[in-house]
Amino acid sequence: MLARGNRGHAVKTLQLDAIRLGFGELLGKAGADGIFGEDTEKTIEALQKWLKIEVDGIAGTQTKSSISKAKNNAGLKGTRNFNIHEFYCKGSNTILSGGMDKNLILNLETLRYELGNKPISVNSGYRTESHNKKVGGASKSQHLYGKAADIKVKGVSASKVYNQANKVFNTGGVGKYNTFTHVDTRSGRVRFTG
DSSP states (O other): OBOTTOBSHHHHHHHHHHHHTTOGGGGOTTOSOSBOOHHHHHHHHHHHHHHTSOOOSOBOHHHHHHHHHHHHTHHHHBOSSOBGGGGSOTTTSOOOTTOSOHHHHHHHHHHHHHTTSOOEEEEEOOOOHHHHHHTTOOTTOGGGGTOEEEEEETTSOHHHHHHHHHHHTTTSEEEEOSSOEEEEOOSSOEEEEO
């Protein structure tokens, strides 16, 4: 059980999980510092309310289990700041039966946090093969597998988004375009400009 006054790696992991689910802005200036203070307690309370579990500001078994389940279901249900419908194919209004890659959405929450909690717009998420062809996507585009998103961040230049995405999506793909940034969770690091 983690509560106010605890410190260390387990607290930092809890804070990072809160960021990946969209609650980073509540952590205050300290962020994921490994110290369970007032801001972390308030963050856990907000997270518990969102998870629809008992709200006590303590990360016990139920809270940890619910956080883990929410992370595992992020590709099917989304997170606090990303509704899964934002990732539906723009041509067919569908998504893969298994949903999007959970790490794509969790990383997007981290990116949002790292960019000052500015709203991220998803221009393109999942694409069917026919829609991918229609928009001129690559034949093996990560969009086909639910592993990619083309994004814009309100009030942040595409180059700044690209630079930060380079860190957050360290082992995936990041593409720099004039008006948007491509991010994906493929295996292996790939960088490109369009």
